[in-house]
Amino acid sequence: MRITLVGPAYPYKGGGARHTTELAHRLAERGHEVVVESWRAQYPSVLYPGRQTIDVPEGELFPDTRDDLAWYRPDGWWRVGRRAGRFSDLTVLAVFSPVQVPPYLGVLAGVGRGGRTVALCHNVLPHEPGPADATLMRALLRRVDGVLAHSPDQAHLARGLVQGTDTRVGTAEMPPHLPETIGPAPTRPDGVLHHLLFFGIVRPYKGVDVLLRAFAQGAPPTVRLTIAGEFWSGSAELRSLAAALGVADRVDFRAGYVPATELSALFAGADAVVLPYRSATATQNVWLAHAHGVPVIATRAGTLPDHVRHGVDGLLCEPDDTADLARALDAFYAEGEALRLRGGVRRVDPDPYWDAYVAALTATAPPTG
Known part of the structure; x- marks a missing residue:
């Protein structure tokens, strides 16, 4: 399957960028042809205090990654969507905030009806929602073919927003996507450190x-x-x-x-x-x-x-x-x-989580034909 992932990647920092990149690697390992469409400007600084990017990658970069999206360039939203629609059987939008809804609606307009689309919701609604958040998310989720949420509670929220449509809602637990530069821990003193x-x-x-x-x-x-x-x-x-x-x-x-x-x-x-x-x-x-x-x-x-x-x-x-x-x-x-x-602490094995996650993602809105 040919898949376009739309979401943050390096030089953006934190778990969102690591998740997008790791998902691209995991899909490619399973034989899918994958492109990542990332951002050159994801949020206005007034809405995201602090630095949004880092100077050193925290994991292996995905080779086929572009950074043509900017929150202030609506023409770019449509072009990215048009490119995804021509290339992909499946376009996946990594959704972190309702602030992304206008750009993503522009991407979906470019995709058109040629390929299947999934909103991969890290949060269906923010933990501290604003007055317009539900309206924005409803507009986005009712426009895609499928929604993948990371918990049953979040899936329940999504079903409420897409009620009356054909949008499918799936659930898959977020898999481990830890920084690859953890390295060996420094020598730790014996006993309790308080x-x-x-x-x-x-x-x-x-x-x-x-x-x-x-x-x-x-x-x-x-x-x-x-x-x-x-x-x-x-x-x-x-x-x-x-x-x-x-x-x-x-x-x-x-x-x-x-x-x-x-x-x-x-x-x-x-x-x-x-x-x-x-x-x-x-x-x-x-x-x-x-x-x-x-x-x-x-x-x-x-x-x-x-x-x-x-x-x-x-x-x-x-x-x-x-x-x-x-x-x-x-x-x-x-x-x-x-x-x-x-x-009693044991390090997690990420592979079973990723197997289930990729299966759930590709099943949420399988391509037609």
């Missing part, structure tokens, strides 16, 4: 405020916490909260994107990664922590409880529940528990 880590983009749905309150209540006073990642709206509010809770001297804020080359050292200094999400669709951070031999304390949100084996390689608690997270932090530092959970 150090916890939150890693990832800091947004309200991630529950970092809940973590700070739970840390003040449940973590032993010898334990430190590092919050590492890009702060969507700045770190001032969380820094003030840490000060008000009396834990500012035990919390380190490492603001900014953490490149793959620095991940090993970051994880080597942690007893556990804490993921206090209020809501979640899919995240790589459990698998990323486990790839570095680090257990995870997470909420029962989205797919997190599918990846953390409670009492084996981590602990689970209820989302948006300060007391329950404080209990989990206290339990983690019970005598011998941190090292026992560390001994």
Whole structure:
């Protein structure tokens, strides 16, 4: 099958670009002829604070990748779609935000009705939706032949938006697509380090405020916490909260994107990664922590409880529940528990996940003829 993937690739950073590129490689390995249509300007800077690109690739690049899409060039949207329509049996749109809907509608106009189209929804609706988001996503999803969501809850949202149409909705768990530059971890001191880590983009749905309150209540006073990642709206509010809770001297804020080359050292200094999400669709951070031999304390949100084996390689608690997270932090530092959970950590095998994912994608809107 000839497939066009429309989505971010290097020099864009983070999991979205890695996912698009890894998906292209996996499809090509299975005999499909694949082209990636990426972006030269994906979002206006006013809508995406911080740097959007990186200087060093975090994995093997896909050779047949173009970067002709720009949010400010509607003529380019149509040209990319026209090229995909002439080449492809299947065009796949990687959807991360309703902001992408106008460009993607332009791409679909160029594709026309010659080939099949799938919206691959990393989020059907944002975790913190705006007033126009459902309207925009409804317009996009009702225009494609198929939608692939990453969890049953997200598939349910998609079915509500396409109700009354012939659009097919499928579900497949997000497969591992970790940075390839992890490398061997630095030498880690023996024993318990008394150090916890939150890693990832800091947004309200991630529950970092809940973590700070739970840390003040449940973590032993010898334990430190590092919050590492890009702060969507700045770190001032969380820094003030840490000060008000009396834990500012035990919390380190490492603001900014953490490149793959620095991940090993970051994880080597942690007893556990804490993921206090209020809501979640899919995240790589459990698998990323486990790839570095680090257990995870997470909420029962989205797919997190599918990846953390409670009492084996981590602990689970209820989302948006300060007391329950404080209990989990206290339990983690019970005598011998941190090292026992560390001994249960195993690195994920990505191949079975990718086998299921590729099968689900190609079945969501199979080509006609």
